[in-house]
Amino acid sequence: MDIRHLQCITEIVRLSSFTRAAESMHVTQPTISKMIKGLENELNVEIFVRDGKQVKLTDAGEAIVRHAGPILQLFDGLRTELNDITYLNKGSIRIGLPPMAGSSFFPPVFKQFQERYPGIRIRMFENGAVKIGEDLAAGRLDVGVVLLPINSEVFDSFPIVQDRLKVVLPKAHRLADRRRIELAELADEPFILFDNDFALHERILAECRAIGFEPRVAYESSQWDFIGEMAGEGLGVAMLPDSICRSLNPDKARAVPLVNPIIPWELVMAWRREGYLSLAAREWIRFTRKLFTQSSL
Structure with missing residues (x-):
């Protein structure tokens, strides 16, 4: 059983018809009938019975539909959230900042980034560059401002100051x-x-x-x-x-x-060369690289 099966069953129930459900899901009527028959064989139960021209649920079908609603709602919520993350309407970034860099250079950067991406949460961690480098290497931060020199085999970076x-x-x-x-x-x-x-x-x-x-x-x-x-x-x-x-x-x-x-005193924005980097963190890197290149912050 998979999500497609649950979607198929709920559409048949909603429209009281295999044919109309097939049209709604943009598949053929034999395809939808084959999906239901395959699921019945898999579960060893009947899901629908035909009463004349009507399509009715069996007890097993009733149980499936009862659970399908919350599952499909969660699935739709997940799909919406993933879509938001993909299009940068949601997400978070863990950024390490030394106190000197944070207070002197980053308030206007944060302002411009949040105006462009109001749904992305910035989680700021203030520490010295040594601790920030350790946290970056350990994956506890996504990006961080550190002092040169750094290990270029571990970190990628671009200059800030x-x-x-x-x-x-x-x-x-x-x-x-x-x-x-x-x-x-x-x-x-x-x-x-x-x-x-x-x-x-x-x-x-x-x-x-x-x-x-x-x-x-x-x-x-x-x-x-x-x-x-x-x-x-x-x-x-x-x-x-x-x-x-x-x-x-x-x-x-x-x-x-x-x-x-x-x-x-040369500051760079750094991140790990290896490991996962979220879409939000990648956009932060792209956005700030362009900003620091164009400005004298």
């Missing part, structure tokens, strides 16, 4: 009026870093070690604005992307370009 780090200092700091600062000049300063869920945490430590010193980490946080405020209060020096530094309070903090080395 290309930036570089600046040193954030209080206005009264001895280096605040410099046009640029070398990393070695910060060897004796307390550092304020993102915590180790963020790719910048290990990146900054690695760059310091590469030139011969181990930085003294005074504070760690997951919030870029809090880091900027602490640096402005003189609790240590911080390193934040140029695009983020523009949002800091200029009455408290100075942001000076970092050189020797220049530390890039």
